[in-house]
Amino acid sequence: MKIIVTMGRGGTGKTSFVALMTKYFIENGEKPLLLVDADPDQNLEEMVGVNLKEEGKKTISELLVETFLEEGGTTVGVPPTERIENKIWAYGMHEDEFFDLIALGTKWVEGCYCLPNAALKGALEALTKNYKYILIDSPAGLEHLNRRITSRVDDIFDIIDPSKKSFDHVERAYRIAKEVKIEFKNFYVVGGFRFPQELGKQAQESLGFKFLGKIARDERVEEYVLAGKSLLNLPSESPAYVSVKKIMGESGYSK
Ligand SMILES: Nc1ncnc2c1ncn2[C@@H]1O[C@H](COP(=O)(O)OP(=O)(O)OP(=O)(O)O)[C@@H](O)[C@H]1O
Numbered sequence: 488m489k490i491i492v493t494m495g496r497g498g499t500g501k502t503s504f505v506a507l508m509t510k511y512f513i514e515n516g517e518k519p520l521l522l523v524d525a526d527p528d529q530n531l532e533e534m535v536g537v538n539l540k541e542e543g544k545k546t547i548s549e550l551l552v553e554t555f556l557e558e559g560g561t562t563v564g565v566p567p568t569e570r571i572e573n574k575i576w577a578y579g580m581h582e583d584e585f586f587d588l589i590a591l592g593t594k595w596v597e598g599c600y601c602l603p604n605a606a607l608k609g610a611l612e613a614l615t616k617n618y619k620y621i622l623i624d625s626p627a628g629l630e631h632l633n634r635r636i637t638s639r640v641d642d643i644f645d646i647i648d649p650s651k652k653s654f655d656h657v658e659r660a661y662r663i664a665k666e667v668k669i670e671f672k673n674f675y676v677v678g679g680f681r682f683p684q685e686l687g688k689q690a691q692e693s694l695g696f697k698f699l700g701k702i703a704r705d706e707r708v709e710e711y712v713l714a715g716k717s718l719l720n721l722p723s724e725s726p727a728y729v730s731v732k733k734i735m736g737e738s739g740y741s742k
């Protein structure tokens with residue numbers, strides 16, 4: 488089981504990168520695959536052609552609130568972790584031939600509920616054992632690192648644009664991940680679609696992390712996102728997809 492997380496400042500292309508990685512894993516027959524939408528805006532769903540609401544599915548936050556704050560002790564005897572895990576399987580999980588998907592939802596970021604958080608962490612640990620790859624799409628910003636939905640990650644992909652702020656973000660993200668004791672094996676830097684290729688070397692030298700290449704600017708990606716179409720249906724020769732395949736190869740995921 489491998490856990491892969493994308494990070495980066497707002498709008499650098501995190502979510503589309505996760506969608507294109509998903510396409511890559513599907514085309515390589517890699518499964519089972521779990522996508523975790525950790526952004527309250529829930530953009531990932533649309534980019535991979537899923538609509539939880541229409542399916543009658545709930546976000547993890549909604550299930551947590553129902554289970555621990557509204558129901559009261561109706562299911563006494565069942566440990567909290569199991570209670571929430573069972574609910575996620577039954578009411579929170581999109582499942583299809585190619586991947587499963589859960590969304591953490593909004594209430595997740597409001598307030599601090601220690602019991603639900605602890606229960607959720609246990610539930611996610613149990614649940615994720617069923618998959619080969621888990622792809623987590625993070626919101627912009629770094630606050631979510633403190634919530635530590637996972638304490639062990641394999642690869643972090645930090646998507647950058649050419650701004651000074653983006654470079655600073657990389658350093659802070661790395662530091663915070665260390666500070667909150669998230670264990671990770673690799674911390675990679677990826678140039679977003681606005682990142683000039685020629686700055687790659689400089690990024691690697693000044694940041695000291697492996698630069699895997701950049702995601703190509705691709706009009707079709709823009710068009711698909713605007714129209715709410717799934718990026719999984721992009722033609723295989725689409726520049727953005729071709730560049731993501733190369734990046735995956737650079738990080739050791741090629742078959
Ligand atoms: N390869 C690309 N080529 C051209 N445009 C792109 C590409 N990737 C993303 N975009 C555009 O940039 C926008 C933001 O992309 P995306 O949602 O993937 O970024 P994000 O980092 O997840 O944003 P947020 O911080 O809001 O979550 C998209 O709506 C799309 O229009």
Ligand SMILES: [Mg+2]
Nearest residue numbers: 501502526530
């Ligand atoms: Mg996003």
